Amino acid sequence: MSSIFNLDNPFFTGLNKIVDAFFLSIIFLITCIPIVTIGPALTALYYATAKSLRRDRGYVSKEYFKAFKMNFKQGLVTGLIVMLMTVILIVDWNYAKRLHGNLGVVLFTIFTALMVLLLFVSIYIFPILSRFKTKLGQLFKTAFFMSIRHLPSTILMVIIIAFFALLVYLIWIPILFTPALCALLISFLMERILKKYMPPKADEEEKGGVDEWYLE
Template structure:
C-alpha cells in the first residue's frame, strides 16, 4: 500500500502527468488570449508536452516560457501568415457560394482544397519551429514537404486538431485540459516524422548536448 502512494510510484506519476496536462493547457490558453500570440504559444505547448511530459526533462513553466520567448517573433509572424491566408480563402469561398452555378462550384472545390493544404502545412509548422532552427520560408517549405510526403499521418494529425477545435467550441470547459491532451496524442505521430529528419548522434559529438528528442 505504501508503494501505491510513493512519489516514484505509478499512481503518483500518473496524477502528476494529469496535473501537468491541465496546467499546460491553462498556460497555453492564457498566452493565446491576445490571439496574435497563438503561434508562439502553440510552439511552446508542443515543446512542453514532448520535453517535459513525455521525456520528463526540465520544469514545465521554465521550459514552456523558454520556448515561448525564443520563438515569439517567428511563431507570431507564421501564425499571422496562416491567419491571413485562411481568412482570404474563407472570404473567397463565401463569394463563390453566392456566385452559384458550375463556376461557383468549381471555385468552392478549389478553395476547399487550398484550405486543406493550408491545414496540412500548419500542423507541421509549429512542431518544426519548436525543434529546428530555420528561416521562416524554409520552415514553410519543410512543413509542406513533410505534409505531402507523410500524407496519411498528416490527415490523422489534421483530424486530431479539427476534432479538438470543435469539441472546445461545443464544450468550452474542455479548454482546461484538451489543448495539452490532444497535443500529447498528436506528438506520438508527429515525433515519428520529426525523428526521420533529426541528425543522428555520432561518436565524438559533444556529450554535453541535451539531445533529449533523440531518445
C-alpha cells in the same frame, strides 16, 4: 503499503501528468489572449509537451516560456501569416459558395483544397519551428513537404484536432485540458516524423553534454 504512497507509482505519475497538462493548457490559453501571439504559443506548447509532458525533461512552465521567448519573433510572424491566409481563404470560400454555375463549383473546389492544404501546413509548421532553425520561406516549404509526404499521419492528426475541437465546441470545460492533451497525442505521430529529419548522433559534432531528448 509503502508502495501505495510511493510518488513514482503509476497512480501518482498519472495524476502528475494530468496536473501538468492542466497547467500547461492554462499557460497556453493565457498567452493566446492577445491573439497575435498564437504562433509562439503553439510553438511553445508543442515543445513543452514533447519535452516535459511526454519525456519528463524539466518543468512544463520553464520549458514553455523558454520556447516561447526563443521562437517569439519568428513564431509571431508565422502565426500572423497563417491567420491572414486563413481569413483570406475563408472570405474567398464564402464568396465562391454563393456563386452559381460551373465557375462557382470550380472556385469552391479550389478554395476548399487550399484551406485543407493550409490546415496540413499549420499542423506541422509550429512543431518544426520548435525543433529546427530555418528561414521563414523554408519553414513553410518544409511543413508542406512533410504534410504531403506523411499524408496518412497528417490525416490522423487532423482527426485528432477535429475531435478535440468538437469536444470543446459541445462542452467548453475540457478546454482547460485539451490544448496539452491534443498536443500530446499529436506528438506521438509528429515525433516519429521529425526524428527522420534529425542528423544521426554519430554524424553530429560533440554536443558537450546537451540532452538530446528528441532523438530518443
